[in-house]
Amino acid sequence: MSLIHGFARAVRENPDGAAVRTADRTVSYREFDKLSQMFADDLRAEIPPGGFVGIEASKGLGAITAMIGALRARRPFVFLDSRDSVASNAEKVALLGVRLLARSREDGEAYLTDVPEAWRAADADAARGPLDGEDELCYAIHTSGSTGEPKCVLVRPAPLAAVVRDHVEQLSVGPQSRTLQFARLTFDGCMTEILWTLTAGACLVVLDEARLAPGAELQETLERFGITHLKTTPFALTATEPSRAMRLRHVINGGGACRSAVVAKWSEVAALHNAYGATETTVCNLLTGPLDPARCRAGVPLGDIVGDCTYHLRDLDEGTAPAETGDAVRRGEIVITGPAVAAGYLTAQGVRPFGPAGDGTEYRTGDVAELRDGDLYFVERLDHQVKLRGYRLDLGEIENTVCQAESVVEAVLTVESHDGSAAAGGDALVCYYLGDADPRDLRRHLEAVLDPYKVPSVLERVEALPYTPNGKVDRESLRGSRNLGKDAVATPAQQVLTLVGRLTGIGDAGPDDNFYALGGDSASTLLLVAKLRELGWLDAGVRDVLRAKDLRALTDQLPQRSV
Template identity: 55%
Template sequence: MSVTDEIARTIQEHPERGAIETVDGVLSYREFGERVEAFVARVEALTAPGEFIGIEATRTSGSVVALVGALRAGRPFVFIDPRDSEASNKTKVTSLGVNRVATSTAPSHPPELVPTPTEWGGGGAGARHLRAPAALAPHRGGIGYAIHTSGSTGQPKCVLVRAEPLARMVQDHVRTLEVNHRSRTLQFARLTFDGCITEILWTLTAGACLVVLGEEALSPGTVLRTTLERFGITHLKTTPFALTATEPTDAMSLEHVLNGGGACRQSVVRKWSSVAAFHNAYGTTETTVCNLLSGALHPDDCTESVPLGAMVGDCGYDILPLPEQAGDGPSGSRATRGELIITGESVAIGYLTERGLDAFVDDDGNRFYRTGDIVEHREGQLFFVERLDRQLKVRGYRLDPGEIESAACRLGGVVEAAVTAESHEDTGDSPVDALVCYYQGTVSPRTLRAHLEDVLDAYKVPSVIHQVETLRYTRNGKVDRDALGASRHSSSHPGGSVTPEERVLDVVRRLTGVDDVSLDDNFFDVGGDSASAVVLVNKLKDLGWMDVGVRDVLRAENLKDLVDQLRDQGV
């Protein structure tokens, strides 16, 4: 049974239940069904079978009606956000042949199907008709929607996803999350992100109520907390950032909370599992939304890292060993580490490119997608490690920053961590010679360093451990590592140091991230290494100690001893 068949069954059996709630009121399943049928009739009259329609990505009941109506009519859809650039939207429209767009003028109004605006590449009210590329013809009738990746490679890609695998994936969510007619789901994900599809469909196939609000009601922190309380939300799927920034309260009605869109940290599990069943989810845009979903997690089962869960939907997986790690996992463990490969019917059709269709199949024609994500399989479970393209090489060692971040988050008091490779020097031509760990939490950099030295190989311990009040995030909810690096350099230029002791302490603090460095500390005990020792020497020469050398740093019992040597040499 398809997802639209499930929704039709719910409409027939429970017509007076609330289907969608907005700030304007509640739309019953009967009213929702009537609007879907009216939209289907309009779509079938104005478009051809298999023709793409656009849906304006506004948070309204009309957008949800249009999504369900498009699936019901067998018309693939693509969400178009008016806030995105005209160039981006024009690419979507012209590449897919979108001649009609569903729009909603108010949160509770039914959708209207209008000609695609000319500024998006459409013909407006004129006679111009866009044609879909020939590459779509073999898949006409099978495509559910197109979604564009966030463009981590610099150029967003258009993914064509089939409609049929949605049913099993949604059913698995309904069962695991215990969705029923009393459930209330907050529609949190942006409509241009495929996470919105699970929120919408697990709710409407189970006869639950979907709460659709404007983004002003979804800001992580006190705003989101108030929304969860006020609207009696029982089911929430959101990002690591939102879960970190928002505090649960006794006034909430939450029953199930899901982490999605990024690595889940132990602190998040501890916090939210105290008020609801907490789940971790994993999926990639190039498949049918979600591939892995955990059962309810307990903090005691997530001390090392947080498992990704069991497969959902019609898919399987393989792990492709990394060249340098074929065989045993890291440090001789019984783990298998490698790139995650998704197989099965849930794998999308492929990328639509200017050259045609780049299908997701292997040499034998089987559905096959290389995710680019490094995972580890141990003790019967999968764990996320890092993006393959985020592996770092520092001082000759290839590192997975996600492994170090996860290790940092094992320490109680660490909420989140982000590891980058940077230069000790704030100049454009400086070599990348420092592994830097930014973290949000209550423990000191010294405590975190001692913990990492206990649980990681020495070459994986960051040179700089820098505590921040909050991590910075991008519009997509990802940690903004570039902004973190810029903030560290911009705040690392002290002024007013007059004594030799203060000058040395200033430099060492900048090189290690340890703000309470004292003269009794040994440079290497607080994070100094061979690379930062060279930088230290260069900085000291800039301050006037022209005869200082690396040997002076190596021989100094502590920083006081080093200062005494410098004082003997003169300033």
């Protein structure tokens, strides 16, 4: 069944039910049907088949009206956010040949107007026209650029309909359901949450972004509006506390790795699901059933196939080999195949289909996963693999192990310079983590379960993690937050202890601690030796640190060895 057939059935079977609810208004399916049909008629009159319409990406009834109207008119659309740079929007408008922009009146009606003059190409004739020769397209969406330059992805309607159909079934969406429209409209996660709702006769709750801020604001919104279905990010699920006042029935983690602590927390109030997919493969490809916290302590699976696709694991060293259920453990890059693979990237030279032969048959996601006993688990992105001291490390694998420790909620690893300099590369594996775990206990846990070269040099407990606007951890901000500058403490001994605390993440390092038991390594040893020399122990060496039973053995020698 197509998306429009699904919407028409919802109108037919639930005409007086709530289709869209905003902060101050509820619109029935009968009324929403009229609004979206009026806009569809305008589109057909103004834009030829294959021509793109822009939709202003502001939270509200008008944007949803325009999106459904575009689907009904069979005109592809792209969401454009005025908060993005003028240059970025101008590039999108020119690439897609967008002439008209859908905006919203106060009554929720969508109307067409010219795109802002600042977004128009200087040479109007240079703008692209309708994409002749392409199969019917549903929408264009631009990747975030987190793994390179942003790219324009073209998505077809039929594969999206299959994804939506499977979500409606697995999440039991119906007329009594209320979905919170959480994702920004320029992120493809919005497609499934909007469409599983409006093709199933459910109510879509659309609110301004201030009401969606993770934490107390999101908690209050979920309670006040009686949300039953929520798809959101790991950050939002970590920062927000569930409550018994909520009416949630299904919560979906998407857009990042799901942690066992999140499963344990949210499973108390709803069925928690984990979802996986890529913009280039029609939003979502894998979805779990309700997760059991007891079975997620060693990792959270990615789920079973949704939509019209299959996958295999591409061997990281020797080419492609299928991932079979019988394998005990198999690691490789996730490759999605089938109709869910999008039409391709739109470039100035035309559409570039996916697949090594450019035939559009497969998409290599760049995500490394592990197949264990029939379940697929995310490990790390290929471009996040690092080489440190001769070893190749999957940071995501170590992060997941850290999160298995008691009282750890989330963990992020980076490779940094021990001395906090901005020099390229790094000599320290640094782990920032949320939770109440004592860093000493955490280190003992990791040393018991990880190979020595995988144990982080620094375990740094933080109160919060920085995130990008699309809900991903801002690793660059984390690296910048750790500064091993000059100490402003009274005595040389205190300066040594402060440095050791910063080098290992053990902020309360004391005289009775052994440097290596705290996490000291060869690189940090050199920095400690440099500090001892700076404090006057001019002939201090690596051997002195290695032989010292504890830090007191070093600090007690400072008065005698200094000159």
